[in-house]
Amino acid sequence: MSQAERIGALIFKYNWGGLSAKEQEVLDAWRLASEANEKLFLQETNLPEVLKEVETCLAAREKIWQKLVGDMPELKEDGGHSILNGQPVLRFHGWRVAATIAVFFVFALNSYNNWKSGRIEPGSYEAFAGPSEVTGSKFIDDIIRGFKTGIYGIHFVRKPNGDRIAMAPNIPGSSALASKELYTPRGGMMQFSMPTGAQFWLDAASTIRYPENFYVSEEIFEISGKAFIEIPRDTTKTYRIAIRASVIKTSDARFGLTARPGDPVIDVAVLEGSVDFQIDTVSDTSIHLEAGQEFMYRKEFSLSGPLADTLVISGWTNGRIYYHSADIAWIMQDLAAWYDIDVSYWGNLTKRNYSLDLSRQASIEEIIEAFKAQGLNMHLLGRRLSVYGH
């Protein structure tokens, strides 16, 4: 089998389901190898276009053959009928019936196993030590089971409602610049507490870098992805949270932060207290945000205004999927991370906004139904969700 055949087969499996993790890695590596590969991948996973072309070819099949027969009458046989339509004659034997039944049961069992293993579940508490520290060390599971102290000296406490909080230790002897990194995978989340009382909720596919020594006048964090942060009032110190080239400074605030990798937007929404959003360290331009204000920044333009709905910002930390009149792409980037799915868009998606109010443990099918009830068609195939515009 040539490389072209292998890649063709992998794209086929990507489109119709059944791609293993290893095969996904091979396909991803091939996509990254050249722009032409990526272009081909995007072309061949555009199912509406591919199927239209397939339909055209199937329609042309008989027509072209008839033209060939017109030029070469010897292509006809069996009394002038085109042999394209000829079907082999099946002979029926008893053993074939038994074999068919056996194959059916094997197939049914296989389908059931595939269905079971391929089921998409909502995310759960899961986090890893940062790749720059201990590559891929998953620590949450071990610690949760026995409340043991894990990597970096982190231990867990369980809240009365059953939620778990990772508690970071203070390492007083560390340099003020020493830091550790944690990240949540797609389908993971965590609540992280500092000895100073600062709380960080990290949504799926997010990263936090935190200082080892907390008892300094300025604590420096780095965050990417989606987070909700509570900084207790403390006028003696400032928390600096770096997001790409921008920095948030605060000494007392509850606020939500979204800065997904690959999305140029940084969104900051303040529920209590206040923050200063410094656009970049070069220009030193700063925007002051009070409680009830939201600021959406991207290089070309930025928007600020009153916060529409506090539940949109903090609902996910309390087990809700809550959006009110939001852009579909904005909603889907969160859901894609939480359910660990790929999302693709077909057709023209209008500027219409959508709302959701479901449990974070809702099945992906319930999510799809909620969108369908608002007139938005979606279809799930394997781990890929297609959203159809009009």
Place this chain on the structure above:
Amino acid sequence: MTPLSPQQVIGGINRGEARARAWIYEKYLSQVYTTVRNLIPGSPEIDDIVQETFHRLFRNEGKFLRIKGIVRFLNTTANSLCIGHQRHQKIVRRYEESQGVESTMVAEETEEYMKTLSHHRALIYRAMEEIPEKCKKPFFLHYAKGMNNREIAELLGLKEQTVANHRATALRVLRQSIKDKPDLNFLTIFL
């Protein structure tokens, strides 16, 4: 498609037998069609070039030793016919001075691209052939037009559950078709 062994196909093509020609046409139409359609997108002459490609193969009796040679002949012929078509179009547009170089480059630079594209499409075409006729329409309406079960059921005058069943059957056939292909586990070789 009537099953034939490679020897029967090669021998049949070399002797000009109708059933071997039909077998080759069925098996490689999608690849040739995809190649031509990609090289001259939107042209009204796609069908004619595909027809001419097979016509030239069928006229070349007694020249093939392996099926690979037949496939190579089909690809080369389709490419050169498309390049000729592009040249002709450029002449029509009065760009004669640049057409030769550019046309050749198109075909050479995209060889691996075209191979992968052709193989992927061939898998889909073959899988489509295996989908029962009654399931094809609901399947196409859903994936090509984005229609849901209710809309398809209304359009085709079927029950919603029947549409859902047809779609599930089509999808199962598609997935099964790739399972019948050689094991892909050796992919790790080139990781």
